[in-house]
Each structure stands twice: as C-alpha cells, then as structure tokens.
Amino acid sequence: MVLTSTSAPKVFGDWAYLAIEKHFQKTIKHESDVLNDKDPEALHQMRVGMRRLRTAVTSFAPAITLPKAARDQNIGKIARRLGELRDLDVLQDTLQNQYLPTLPKSEQKTFKKVLATLEKDRQDSLEKVHKTLKQERYLELKQAFKKWLEEPNYGAFAEFSIEDVLPDLLLPLVSELLLHPAWLVGVKLEAGEIEAKNDLDSKLVVELLNNQGDLLHSLRKQAKGVRYQMELFTDFYSSAYQNYVTDIKSIQQILGRIQDSFVLAEFLTDTLNTEIAVELPTLSTQLSSDRYEAWQEWRSLQQRYLNSQTRKNVHQTILTPILTEG
Numbered sequence: 236m237v238l239t240s241t242s243a244p245k246v247f248g249d250w251a252y253l254a255i256e257k258h259f260q261k262t263i264k265h266e267s268d269v270l271n272d273k274d275p276e277a278l279h280q281m282r283v284g285m286r287r288l289r290t291a292v293t294s295f296a297p298a299i300t301l302p303k304a305a306r307d308q309n310i311g312k313i314a315r316r317l318g319e320l321r322d323l324d325v326l327q328d329t330l331q332n333q334y335l336p337t338l339p340k341s342e343q344k345t346f347k348k349v350l351a352t353l354e355k356d357r358q359d360s361l362e363k364v365h366k367t368l369k370q371e372r373y374l375e376l377k378q379a380f381k382k383w384l385e386e387p388n389y390g391a392f393a394e395f396s397i398e399d400v401l402p403d404l405l406l407p408l409v410s411e412l413l414l415h416p417a418w419l420v421g422v423k424l425e426a427g428e429i430e431a432k433n434d435l436d437s438k439l440v441v442e443l444l445n446n447q448g449d450l451l452h453s454l455r456k457q458a459k460g461v462r463y464q465m466e467l468f469t470d471f472y473s474s475a476y477q478n479y480v481t482d483i484k485s486i487q488q489i490l491g492r493i494q495d496s497f498v499l500a501e502f503l504t505d506t507l508n509t510e511i512a513v514e515l516p517t518l519s520t521q522l523s524s525d526r527y528e529a530w531q532e533w534r535s536l537q538q539r540y541l542n543s544q545t546r547k548n549v550h551q552t553i554l555t556p557i558l559t560e561g
Contacts (some may be wrong), residue, residue, distance in 0.1 A: 248393025
C-alpha cells in the first residue's frame with residue numbers, strides 16, 4: 236500500500252510512511268545546494284531532514300521493515316558528517332557577527348587569526364561532506380528509501396489505530412526524558428523533597444556548569460529527539476500538548492546556548508594554545524555572562540518539570556489523544 240494525495244492516513248503504518256517520505260524528500264531536496272556550498276541554510280535543512288528521518292525510522296520501527304542500507308545506523312553516520320560542517324558554520328557566524336564587533340581592537344587582531352583557522356577547518360570539513368555524499372553508502376541509502384517508498388514493507392503493528400498506539404509510542408520517550416539526571420543539576424533532593432537554590436551567583440553557576448555541562452548537553456540531545464517525534468503528532472492532541480512541545484524546544488535551545496559557549500571556549504583555547512582569559516579577556520567575561528543568563532532561563536523550566544503535577548499532566552495529555560474522523 237502506498238499513500239496518495241487522496242488517501243487519508245488512518246493507521247500506524249500510514250503515518251510511518253508519511254513521516255519517512257516527508258523527511259527523506261526534505262533531505263535529498265537540499266543535496267545539490269550542499270555540494271555547491273552556496274547557502275549555509277541548505278546544509279542546515281539537510282542535516283535536520285536527516286536527523287528527523289532517523290527519528291522516524293527508530294520510532295516507527297514496529298510498523299515498518301526497512302532494507303539494511305536504510306537503517307538508522309547508516310543515517311546516523313551521514314548525519315554526523317553533515318553536523319560537523321554545520322557546527323563550524325554556526326561557530327563561524329557566532330564569532331563574526333555576535334562577538335567580533337563587541338571586542339576592543341586589541342583583541343580583534345587575535346580574534347581574526349582564530350577566524351582564519353576556523354575557515355581552514357571548515358574547508359576540510361566541506362571536503363569530507365563532498366566525499367560522504369558521493370560514497371556508495373549514501374547512494375545505497377538513497378536507493379533503499381526510494382525503493383521502500385515505491386513498495387513499502389510493513390511490520391506487525393502497521394494496522395494498529397494511530398490513536399491506540401500513540402501513548403505507547405510517545406510515553407516511553409517522554410518518561411526517559413523526564414528521568415534524565417540533568418534535571419537534578421544544582422538541585423538538592425532529599426526524602427522526596429526538592430530544593431532548588433535560587434541564590435547561586437555567576438561564579439558558582441559557571442563552576443557548576445564546568446562540572447555538569449556534559450550532563451546538560453546530554454539532556455539537550457535527548458530533548459531534540461523527543462521534540463522531533465512529538466511534532467509529528469500535534470494534530471492528534473490539544474493545545475496543552477503543543478505547549479509541552481514548545482517547552483521542550485526551549486529546553487533544547489537554552490541548553491544549546493550553554494553547550495555552544497563551551498564549544499567556542501574550547502575551540503579558542505586549542506587554537507590560541509592558551510587560556511582565553513589571557514588573550515581574549517573581554518570575550519572570556521562575555522561567555523561567562525552568557526552562560527549565567529542561559530542558566531537563569533533554564534532554571535525556570537527545570538523547576539516547572541520537577542514539579543510532580545506538571546509531570547502528571549504531561550503523561551495524562553499523551554494518554555488522551557483527540558480522536559480523528561475516519
């Protein structure tokens with residue numbers, strides 16, 4: 236069975252097909268622009284398409300049977316290569332447009348040397364992307380998805396009603412997200428009581444982030460995957476569901492700013508072969524300030540989702556999809 240523009244999706248397999256088709260088409264749509272390196276946005280869209288395709292493949296696994304070349308491990312390898320180049324683009328844009336104009340002239344000279352090194356790294360990464368998109372693995376992956384979309388092979392759960400299967404699909408992902416240990420960073424938990432200290436000054440926050448930054452970054456990555464999956468099904472839920480999706484996106488973005496700050500600092504330290512506080516004291520101060528600001532924003536969401544009633548409401552919302560007309 237292949238869905239057409241006139242056939243309405245009804246069961247789990249239908250929605251699996253639609254998700255895979257949408258994200259596969261988005262991925263290959265931007266391929267030529269990425270190879271031509273004309274617009275950084277094309278790379279961003281192709282990377283997002285690849286990541287969402289991988290999420291769809293793993294989440295809809297009970298409803299589909301894919302050829303080996305189209306499985307999530309192969310998608311992940313290609314997505315990571317695209318991600319490396321995209322990360323350099325973001326870093327380059329941040330350095331040039333956000334930080335460089337704010338620095339005194341004494342630091343701008345050093346900073347421009349860093350930008351020259353970054354451009355060389357970007358060219359090396361671009362060559363690797365070109366190689367990846369011309370390799371047999373990527374060509375086989377594209378062919379496998381094209382063939383599956385023409386002649387889809389479904390799994391045992393494909394004929395389940397989508398409303399019946401949605402809670403089983405979404406609740407494990409959301410529960411795993413809510414049980415991530417990063418929610419307890421900077422929190423004291425004793426005998427079931429949660430105490431979040433709100434009087435941490437910037438120095439203590441920076442120290443905390445230095446020690447626990449990897450944990451927060453892990454939560455950020457998990458939030459991104461959950462958000463991608465939840466966004467597939469907003470039509471089946473009330474506005475409360477969309478509000479939770481929006482919160483998860485905010486979590487992803489706020490923790491992303493913290494992580495990006497650490498990545499930037501590490502890159503500068505490696506490039507300059509010294510602590511950035513020595514060569515770029517103004518920038519070092521600004522990065523600490525940015526982390527503290529992001530932490531304050533994170534704190535609000537952290538406290539909301541450590542609240543037991545909020546967590547119960549999230550689960551209850553997912554358990555009650557809105558029935559669609561057959």
